[in-house]
Amino acid sequence: MQKWIQRLANLSAIGMFLILAMGALVTKADAGRGCGDEWPLCHGKFVPAHTISSFIEYSHRLVVGIVTLILIATFYLVFRYVKRTDAKVFITATVIMTLVQAVMGAMAVVWPQSSLVLALHFGLSLLAFAFSLLLALVFTPWGQFTRHTSIRTSFKVLVWFTTIYSYVVVYLGAFVRHTVSSGGCSGWPLCNGEVIPELSGATGIVFTHRIAALLLFICILFLFIQARRHYDSSDKLWFGSKWALILVSTQVITGAIVTWAMGNEVAYLLTGMLHAINVACMFGFLCYLCVLTLYDRKA
Structure with missing residues (x-):
């Protein structure tokens, strides 16, 4: 079971890294409005038209959804089988930051927000990645703090x-x-x-x-x-x-x-x-x- 938890922890860190990178791509490519004002649908569809902006934005949403499922599974297994308190803290913080940024992302689509709030979205992604990285390190020699x-x-x-x-x-x-x-x-x-x-x-x-x-x-x-x-x-x-x-x-x-x-x-x-x-x-x-x-x- 420890090996499965370690694999899921590694996938969580990789997934959070992808979310952060894809979020930066959405911003840089100005694709934040690629799905219009709708969430979770994209222009009223589950699979949107193949425009560049909609593809970038919807791919980002898809990855967030998949990584969230991985995090939920990791959260359950860590609390069920791992005794280290720090591991529980890291996975809890990762899940919270991911959910908060997902909600903020949805709100930014439906209700346009100020640049001050939008900038915080990247900051939350950064924290989520950092906590997921620390969780992955727990199961390596570098995680013996x-x-x-x-x-x-x-x-x-x-x-x-x-x-x-x-x-x-x-x-x-x-x-x-x-x-x-x-x-x-x-x-x-x-x-x-x-x-x-x-x-x-x-x-x-x-x-x-x-x-x-x-x-x-x-x-x-x-x-x-x-x-x-x-x-x-x-x-x-x-x-x-x-x-x-x-x-x-x-x-x-x-x-x-x-x-x-x-x-x-x-x-x-x-x-x-x-x-x-x-x-x-x-x-x-x-x-x-x-x-x-x-x-x-x-x-």
């Missing part, structure tokens, strides 16, 4: 601050997409050829996101330096911090490429999706570090 050495209090604070702040930066990025503000800054690293542009409208939104992303890079770089200074290279804290730094560096690069790709629809779409997928992986590693701090050995 207990430690034999204590963690410095300052490092714990840095980990949690960086993770929470990264969520804010991700939300700003989603807000940029939903307000269609990406074109507010042409060029990179300069914005419209200026170090500090006029901070109004779309330009102000994009520039704020860029500054926030720069500060996030500095936070994760400092986090890695602290992990390398105080923990062995075989320590999970060092490993997680290293990959968080690698991924935030990649995130900066993909963000620049997204800007350079404007004007080329296909390249812009692909790099935009890569940008969203990369940030999910980075956030997953930061959440993993947060969990490690919760299992610190008591002095």
Whole structure:
């Protein structure tokens, strides 16, 4: 039974990753209205006409439905056969976040919502993926969160601050997409050829996101330096911090490429999706570090 639970946990994490990626595609391809104002039907049909926008939107809905069924099965088996409390917490949080984002997605279709609310939809998907990833890790050697050495209090604070702040930066990025503000800054690293542009409208939104992303890079770089200074290279804290730094560096690069790709629809779409997928992986590693701090050995 443990093997089945592990397989379902892995499928849940993969499924949540697909939901997040497909949600980014829906936004980038402007396919959110691909099924009109109807939910769960698409233009009054279970199988809609084969237009690109309706296919993208309906495929996203279909995947959400399938993954939800997998999550329900995983939820039952975890509570029935797994004794670890953390596994129960992770699957419960995944199910809750998935259901909330599904309801929000349906509401966004039937009743158009503000960009502030729509941006939160991606944030919930990110949390659902992070919790599903942690659940999958429970059944691997990396899921043995207990430690034999204590963690410095300052490092714990840095980990949690960086993770929470990264969520804010991700939300700003989603807000940029939903307000269609990406074109507010042409060029990179300069914005419209200026170090500090006029901070109004779309330009102000994009520039704020860029500054926030720069500060996030500095936070994760400092986090890695602290992990390398105080923990062995075989320590999970060092490993997680290293990959968080690698991924935030990649995130900066993909963000620049997204800007350079404007004007080329296909390249812009692909790099935009890569940008969203990369940030999910980075956030997953930061959440993993947060969990490690919760299992610190008591002095």
